[in-house]
Amino acid sequence: MKTATRLFSSLFLLLSLCVIAACGGSNSGGASSDPNAPKTIVLWHNWQGAYLDAKKAIFDEYHKQHPNVTIKLVQQADLVNKATTAVKQKNGPDMIAWADDALGQLAASRVVIPMDQYISADFLKSTYSAPAAQAVTYNGKVYGVPETVEAVTMMYNKKLLKENDVPKTTDGLLNFAKEYQAKHPGQFGVVWNTTDAYFDAPWFYGFGGYYVKEDGTVGLTSEGSLKATEYLASFRQYMPKQISYDVASSLFTEGKSAIIINGPWSYSDYKKVGIDVGFAKLPTIGATNTPAKPFVGVKSLWVTSNAKDPALCADIMKFYTNTENQVKMSKQSSEIPANSAAAQDTSVKENPAINGYVAQIENGIPLPNTPYMSALWKPVQDAMTAVWSGKQSPADAMKAAQKAAESGVQNIKG
Structure with a gap:
């Protein structure tokens, strides 16, 4: 009887896994079986003016290098509340860009998901300033990547x-x-x-x-x-x-x-x-x-539980915040890059404000x-x-x- 029960349980588990694999899942990280299939990633943000122009150029470059991937930028007021409602109704964005002080709230309500599978703590530490790396980590989990930092x-x-x-x-x-x-x-x-x-x-x-x-x-x-x-x-x-x-x-x-x-x-x-x-x-x-x-306020990018392809989102985030792109963005928008190498780039530090704030941020702590x-x-x-x-x-x-x-x-x- 016990053997039959275990056999039934095993068959049920196998069937369940097959159903999950067939249906996909917001947290599975599984991209389409066809890597060249058209994909659209929706990113909600509140960027404006020159800030938006500088960021859009990076996402456009990603699309140029990956023609099958379209990144749709949607500006949202009251972003945190709207994202929370939309994601719970299964019609929210794949990614959101916002300041780090909202991370705990969004993580606790499972609006955003851990990304340790795709973005390691070591990668954060080696790529971004210490306060920025800490800001996208909550309860020991990595939730995304930092893009820019600011402090007084x-x-x-x-x-x-x-x-x-x-x-x-x-x-x-x-x-x-x-x-x-x-x-x-x-x-x-x-x-x-x-x-x-x-x-x-x-x-x-x-x-x-x-x-x-x-x-x-x-x-x-x-x-x-x-x-x-x-x-x-x-x-x-x-x-x-x-x-x-x-x-x-x-x-x-x-x-x-x-x-x-x-x-x-x-x-x-x-x-x-x-x-x-x-x-x-x-x-x-x-x-x-x-x-x-x-x-240190840290503007960050996170992946929502609504995301169809978290692995692709992680790739986009890493591309967006790599040294080359952050240098370009900083020179155009005068924002302070979270990427450590970009912040120390000679052409970026020519801006006296960036140079002054980079020095201050070294003594800062992440906005809780x-x-x-x-x-x-x-x-x-x-x-x-x-x-x-x-x-x-x-x-x-x-x-x-x-x-x-x-x-x-x-x-x-x-």
């Missing part, structure tokens, strides 16, 4: 400040803010969006604190986070009382601030108004000599891709707004933020 760094007006006088430490930056304001009433030594969690991350992580870990542990009341908050609060008397991204950027544009902490997207605006911009790494932290650690990060943005912003306005002390503000963030994490965990 110090940009200074060379007309107002010499390179040798740019502060190198956190104490030096605070003293510079104090002294510059005293010498130039109505102006500021340094400005940035002090109430935004993204812009404040370099200090939190540099001082040894953190926002949230991959398992959902919140660290806003950790010793390092409290030290960072106290340090940020010390700038209140040397910066505008009503600070925001736009206020900080306007002050730098108008020559009313010698330094701004901002990202690569802002460089062209400052260049247009004639500012001779210099770049410098964020300062090291006090006596520890630990560098400030900005978030855990789904729990979504529970941190508002509590940190609320806390820093309360600190900046003087309504709460750093300790009280972080205590309230910790409670709010933990509640948000629990809601995500369900």
